[in-house]
Amino acid sequence: MECGGMKKKTIAFIIAICVLFSEDRHQRAQTIVSHHSLPSLSRLPFDLQEQAVLNDLLYVLLDVPGTYISARRDETTRAIRLIPPTGIDPQLKRMVERVLPCCSDYTTIARYISVITENSTSRVNQALAEALQDIIKDYSILIAQLEHQLYAGQLTLQKLIYCLQPTHFVMEKISLICQELMKNSLCGGASLSILHRAAQGSIGQGKLHELCCFLAEKASQPYLEMLATWIYDGILSDPGREFMVQQTNFKSVITDPLEMNCCLVAENIPSFLQDVAENILQTGRYLRALAQCDCSVDATDCRDINYSLQQHKYYDVVQSAHERATRSLLQTLRRDYKLSQILSSVKSYFFMEQGDLFIHFLNTAEGLTNPTVDELNAPHQLVNVDRLSSLLDYSLRTSSSRADPFKDNLGRVTHELSNIIRISKTQMTDLTSENEFVDLPRDLPILEGVPTKELTGFDLFTLTYSVQWPISLILDYHALRRYQFLFRFIFEIKDVEQQLVTSVIASAAVRRSRLPWMQRAFALRQRMLTFVQTLEHYVVFVVVEPYWNAMKKSVHQVMAINELLASHNDFLDTLLRKCMLTNEKLLKTISGLLRLCKVFALYMKRFVKTADKQLRVKAPDVAYQSSQKTVWESTTKAEATFYAQMGAFVLHLTEVATLENEQDLAKLVLTLNYNGFYNKQVKDAEFQHRMHHPSPIV
Numbered sequence: 001m002e003c004g005g006m007k008k009k010t011i012a013f014i015i016a017i018c019v020l021f022s023e024d025r026h027q028r029a030q031t032i033v034s035h036h037s038l039p040s041l042s043r044l045p046f047d048l049q050e051q052a053v054l055n056d057l058l059y060v061l062l063d064v065p066g067t068y069i070s071a072r073r074d075e076t077t078r079a080i081r082l083i084p085p086t087g088i089d090p091q092l093k094r095m096v097e098r099v100l101p102c103c104s105d106y107t108t109i110a111r112y113i114s115v116i117t118e119n120s121t122s123r124v125n126q127a128l129a130e131a132l133q134d135i136i137k138d139y140s141i142l143i144a145q146l147e148h149q150l151y152a153g154q155l156t157l158q159k160l161i162y163c164l165q166p167t168h169f170v171m172e173k174i175s176l177i178c179q180e181l182m183k184n185s186l187c188g189g190a191s192l193s194i195l196h197r198a199a200q201g202s203i204g205q206g207k208l209h210e211l212c213c214f215l216a217e218k219a220s221q222p223y224l225e226m227l228a229t230w231i232y233d234g235i236l237s238d239p240g241r242e243f244m245v246q247q248t249n250f251k252s253v254i255t256d257p258l259e260m261n262c263c264l265v266a267e268n269i270p271s272f273l274q275d276v277a278e279n280i281l282q283t284g285r286y287l288r289a290l291a292q293c294d295c296s297v298d299a300t301d302c303r304d305i306n307y308s309l310q311q312h313k314y315y316d317v318v319q320s321a322h323e324r325a326t327r328s329l330l331q332t333l334r335r336d337y338k339l340s341q342i343l344s345s346v347k348s349y350f351f352m353e354q355g356d357l358f359i360h361f362l363n364t365a366e367g368l369t370n371p372t373v374d375e376l377n378a379p380h381q382l383v384n385v386d387r388l389s390s391l392l393d394y395s396l397r398t399s400s401s402r403a404d405p406f407k408d409n410l411g412r413v414t415h416e417l418s419n420i421i422r423i424s425k426t427q428m429t430d431l432t433s434e435n436e437f438v439d440l441p442r443d444l445p446i447l448e449g450v451p452t453k454e455l456t457g458f459d460l461f462t463l464t465y466s467v468q469w470p471i472s473l474i475l476d477y478h479a480l481r482r483y484q485f486l487f488r489f490i491f492e493i494k495d496v497e498q499q500l501v502t503s504v505i506a507s508a509a510v511r512r513s514r515l516p517w518m519q520r521a522f523a524l525r526q527r528m529l530t531f532v533q534t535l536e537h538y539v540v541f542v543v544v545e546p547y548w549n550a551m552k553k554s555v556h557q558v559m560a561i562n563e564l565l566a567s568h569n570d571f572l573d574t575l576l577r578k579c580m581l582t583n584e585k586l587l588k589t590i591s592g593l594l595r596l597c598k599v600f601a602l603y604m605k606r607f608v609k610t611a612d613k614q615l616r617v618k619a620p621d622v623a624y625q626s627s628q629k630t631v632w633e634s635t636t637k638a639e640a641t642f643y644a645q646m647g648a649f650v651l652h653l654t655e656v657a658t659l660e661n662e663q664d665l666a667k668l669v670l671t672l673n674y675n676g677f678y679n680k681q682v683k684d685a686e687f688q689h690r691m692h693h694p695s696p697i698v
Contacts, residue, residue: 040087041068041085041088042086042088053068053092053096054150054155054156054160055067057099058150060100060103061143063106063107068088069096069100095157095161096157099157099164101172102164102171105168105174105175108179109132109171109174109175111178111182115182116128120187122240124187124222124240125181125187125191127218127219127220127222128219130218131215131218132215135214135215146160169208173212174215177194177195181194187240187242188223188241188242189244189268189273192270192271193270193271195216196270196272197271198215203309220307223243224305224307225237227273227305228304228305230243231280231317232297233287234283243268245281246263262281262288264277264278272309272311276314276318276319280318283318286329287325289329289470290328290332292469292470293336295328295332297325297328303320323560326561327559329470330558330559333473334556337468339555340556342409342471343555346483349401349463350465350483350486350487351487351544352494354400354401361392364391376457377458378456379455379456388457396410409465410463410464410466461491462488462491463484463487482572483572485581486572486575486576489539489579489581490536490539490540493535496532496597497536499597499601499602500532500597502601503602503604521635524638524642525604528600528642531672535668542667543575543579547571548571550571551567554567583656586649586652586656589649592645593642593645593649596638599638600638643681650678654669
């Protein structure tokens with residue numbers, strides 16, 4: 001019974017001590033200050049010195065100012081340094097110095113808790129401070145038990161050192177963590193990286209490893225809750241701005257719409273989530289895209305996210321959420337928003353599959369059906385965009401395109417796109433001086449309607465295509481610009497082909513007249529038409545169709561939205577490269593050749609029209625003389641220019657095909673330069689030039 005009573009009294013005394021230690025420390029400091037009348041330690045015997053120092057240490061161990069032990073703050077590191085009392089026995093001093101580091105460690109931890117509790121808005125740091133308070137409670141109970149032994153006369157300095165030894169090791173490591181966090185003002189993912197590194201570094205160290213894992217687990221709970229909210233709901237719940245994903249305020253049409261104004265912040269990514277950070281970002285973006293489509297993701301199989309030293313567990317959870325989000329978004333695009341059909345609609349307009357639509361539009365916009373309407377050939381400052389849009393809409397409604405359910409997506413005509421086929425006036429002047437740009441013979445007269453270096457409505461004409469969210473993820477600003485570039489190239493080829501085809505329409509009188517210029521001019525026109533049609537066949541059937549079919553197949557087979565975006569972008573980039581739109585030298589040459597062909601086609605129309613008029617008034621001699629003086633000379637000069645520039649084009653094309661190992665371009669060279677025709681023409685022209693302009697004899 002006596003033993004039981006003594007045990008109850010002991011427990012009650014320990015509880016009373018813990019309550020006492022939880023009281024205001026400033027009051028206890030005032031009580032200690034009142035004992036300054038105590039004699040100096042040097043005047044006390046050894047045993048009384050030990051008792052006085054022990055009493056002082058038990059207060060200092062709880063960050064309460066002592067009577068004999070003083071403190072000093074390092075202004076550089078802001079750390080607390082404790083100084084042993086003066087006049088103490090050397091043996092006792094050495095033992096006191098072994099205890100003082102534990103006091104300093106506790107002071108550092110207590111100060112960190114105080115700073116975080118009062119000033120920090122970081123949920124991670126607040127959770128860490130709460131976990132540190134749990135550890136300090138156990139530490140305070142230990143000190144209360146030691147004080148009870150002191151009052152019972154059972155505590156010595158050696159026993160204090162022995163009892164504090166395991167605790168001192170743990171407090172030292174935790175104190176180092178707190179110092180690093182305070183020194184760099186870390187929070188969020190950066191704090192978790194420090195705690196995770198400490199947990200990994202303490203593996204095999206028993207109690208220390210357990211406490212480090214405890215701190216990392218408690219501190220990571222708010223962060224992992226934010227992570228779960230992001231990858232399962234696509235919601236950012238981050239009042240302290242410490243999560244790895246942050247909302248950005250910058251918004252531009254040039255940015256990727258899939259970014260959803262969210263980006264990764266590198267310093268907020270914990271080290272144990274570094275490998276899956278990109279997937280985390282993409283998963284939330286996909287969920288946000290689905291939310292804007294009023295769609296949701298089945299979250300019945302969502303898994304809890306808990307802290308672990310094994311990083312593959314995070315990968316499994318994040319990968320599962322990522323696959324679920326991307327699968328839902330792909331299904332929404334394919335099923336609900338008809339992605340495949342919209343891409344086919346875009347192809348039909350920008351790659352000019354609807355031939356009757358553009359033939360009708362060109363006939364009306366170039367004044368062929370109504371001479372009072374000639375918007376495409378007018379200077380670009382005088383082009384009426386509204387009228388062009390009306391003509392395009394009329395052609396759309398009266399052609400085979402009227403059956404397209406997405407025809408209303410074809411937007412207004414715009415002339416904001418600079419001409420990629422024609423070089424600007426300044427560039428043309430510079431290039432001509434270097435003999436790199438294909439231009440008209442300088443002594444050819446410029447007729448009315450012949451394209452000049454001034455930009456016209458035709459040069460700046462292009463299409464726009466309006467798509468709604470979430471199709472704009474695929475057909476974004478960059479994709480539509482590339483479609484416009486390709487449209488401009490094909491549109492220019494189609495227009496030149498039409499001009500060459502219609503240039504030989506002549507009356508029966510002209511065909512029977514056998515004017516001297518007809519055979520040569522018609523032969524040159526046929527070679528130009530062969531060049532244009534060969535180029536058109538290469539672009540449409542060798543480049544566009546095969547790569548379009550491959551891309552269309554991947555749209556149905558890919559399992560991730562990123563793979564779909566990559567496939568579509570690769571398709572457009574490949575088309576630009578294969579169509580020679582990324583090679584400046586080839587683009588300049590093709591541009592000049594197309595311009596030369598169009599100019600000559602307009603000359604042909606002028607020749608035929610003039611000859612027909614003269615033959616109708618019964619003036620064959622006048623027609624013959626006119627053709628002999630003007631038409632023959634113009635045809636000869638145009639022929640020489642065409643042969644020379646075709647030879648240069650074949651040479652450049654051969655170099656590119658060899659360097660880039662492009663078999664399709666090599667086949668195009670063989671088709672254009674069949675039997676080395678243009679090479680032979682260039683050699684003959686050089687020989688004739690040397691014959692008429694022999695080199696001076698030195």
